[in-house]
Amino acid sequence: MASLRVPVNLGPRSYSIAISSGDADGLAAFARQAVPKSNRALVVVDAAIPQHADLVERNLQAAGWQTRRVTIPSGEASKSTAELSRLWDVLADWPADRKTLVVAVGGGVIGDLAGFAAATYARGLPLLMVPTTLLSMVDSSVGGKTGINHPSGKNLIGAFHQPAAVWIDTAFLDTLPEREFLSGLAEVIKYGVILDADFFAYLEAHADAIRRRDADAIRRIVARSCELKAVVVEQDEREETGLRAILNYGHTFAHVFETIGGYGAWLHGEAVAAGMVCASRLAEKQGLISAELTERQRRLLARFDLPIAPKSEWPIDPMIAGMYRDKKTELGRLRFILPTKLGHVELRDDVPETAAREILQTAS
Ligand SMILES: NC(=O)c1ccc[n+]([C@@H]2O[C@H](COP(=O)([O-])OP(=O)(O)OC[C@H]3O[C@@H](n4cnc5c(N)ncnc54)[C@H](O)[C@@H]3O)[C@@H](O)[C@H]2O)c1
Numbered sequence: 001m002a003s004l005r006v007p008v009n010l011g012p013r014s015y016s017i018a019i020s021s022g023d024a025d026g027l028a029a030f031a032r033q034a035v036p037k038s039n040r041a042l043v044v045v046d047a048a049i050p051q052h053a054d055l056v057e058r059n060l061q062a063a064g065w066q067t068r069r070v071t072i073p074s075g076e077a078s079k080s081t082a083e084l085s086r087l088w089d090v091l092a093d094w095p096a097d098r099k100t101l102v103v104a105v106g107g108g109v110i111g112d113l114a115g116f117a118a119a120t121y122a123r124g125l126p127l128l129m130v131p132t133t134l135l136s137m138v139d140s141s142v143g144g145k146t147g148i149n150h151p152s153g154k155n156l157i158g159a160f161h162q163p164a165a166v167w168i169d170t171a172f173l174d175t176l177p178e179r180e181f182l183s184g185l186a187e188v189i190k191y192g193v194i195l196d197a198d199f200f201a202y203l204e205a206h207a208d209a210i211r212r213r214d215a216d217a218i219r220r221i222v223a224r225s226c227e228l229k230a231v232v233v234e235q236d237e238r239e240e241t242g243l244r245a246i247l248n249y250g251h252t253f254a255h256v257f258e259t260i261g262g263y264g265a266w267l268h269g270e271a272v273a274a275g276m277v278c279a280s281r282l283a284e285k286q287g288l289i290s291a292e293l294t295e296r297q298r299r300l301l302a303r304f305d306l307p308i309a310p311k312s313e314w315p316i317d318p319m320i321a322g323m324y325r326d327k328k329t330e331l332g333r334l335r336f337i338l339p340t341k342l343g344h345v346e347l348r349d350d351v352p353e354t355a356a357r358e359i360l361q362t363a364s
């Protein structure tokens, strides 16, 4: 299958996303082209996928890199100061220099963590993203948001640091467990709601093929998601104008669901799924959309067995308090991304706290 390229045009920080399937050999030339002058590579890998790291490391070595590997325990708890500090220690001990490439092999946890190490060590090292989950292929490996969690809130500590390149090989998905695969689909559905009504309709029409991981369907959803994210990031790289904030649809709710669950009850995509339904209900309440649009999202999410409401036992006050720590909050005002029609959303700062509280109270 021919490999695709999606460009991310950011002037001096521009890079290419390569999308292929089973073309491990292509990685060496691609990485070398993206990072011509570099002789050391720190390969940061999720503990569950040593076989994928072997493949990546072999190819980097073939392209002239001397490699070292750090294995990170799987799961959201690794977006921590302890794991970050371990990466800094290895880099300092080697020692790394400013040409040392950091390579993230894993899902969004590894990308966010290794990316933040790359952003901070020696004030910035080149970063190669090699995403191995659906969620990281369609979202987290692109756009340069890196960081770790704080006990009080998701991704509260972080930096923008664009990768030098993103290498997506959809063959890595062959080993991905079903629940993780479905979680990634929440972010794919997000793109349809916020930017592309036709893409949403495609997801509705091809839900069965997507669920059985049909190769064409996977390639199409990965490519379209990357294109849509790239277009947004190109126009508002650091979330300054409000445009990039649309990628946060459902996340004001999702992040408090993840935090209240101790970063373990729900996967990120599961929290985003329920968060999008809450945001859509909030838009209904504000008179922006009819119930039909929320219902379409609920139906599609349910076809992928994704949650469509928070757990009833989660206490509401700490969730509301958590929303005020959301990075979109300004001057003490909550801000939400709300749909106005399929394929279009707005950043709103006129939603009263009581409305968000009511959504949580009536969620079931
Ligand atoms: N930076 C961004 O723009 C951005 C965007 C979206 C999400 N995120 C972050 O990404 C994280 C979620 O990412 P995720 O869903 O990839 O989770 P993850 O990184 O925890 O990976 C999910 C699970 O899949 C396993 N795994 C990874 N690749 C595998 C493979 N090929 N085969 C078998 N198992 C594999 C891992 O061990 C892990 O248990 C969250 O922390 C979220 O906040 C960041």
Ligand SMILES: O=C(O)C(=O)C[C@@H](O)[C@H](O)[C@H](O)COP(=O)(O)O
Binding pocket: 139, 143, 145, 154, 155, 187, 244, 245, 247, 248, 251, 327
């Ligand atoms: O890239 C973005 O911008 C996003 O908002 C993508 C989100 O899917 C992702 O979960 C991101 O990490 C959330 O960012 P945050 O700034 O709300 O922590």
Ligand SMILES: [Zn+2]
Binding pocket: 139, 187, 251, 268, 272
């Ligand atoms: Zn997300």
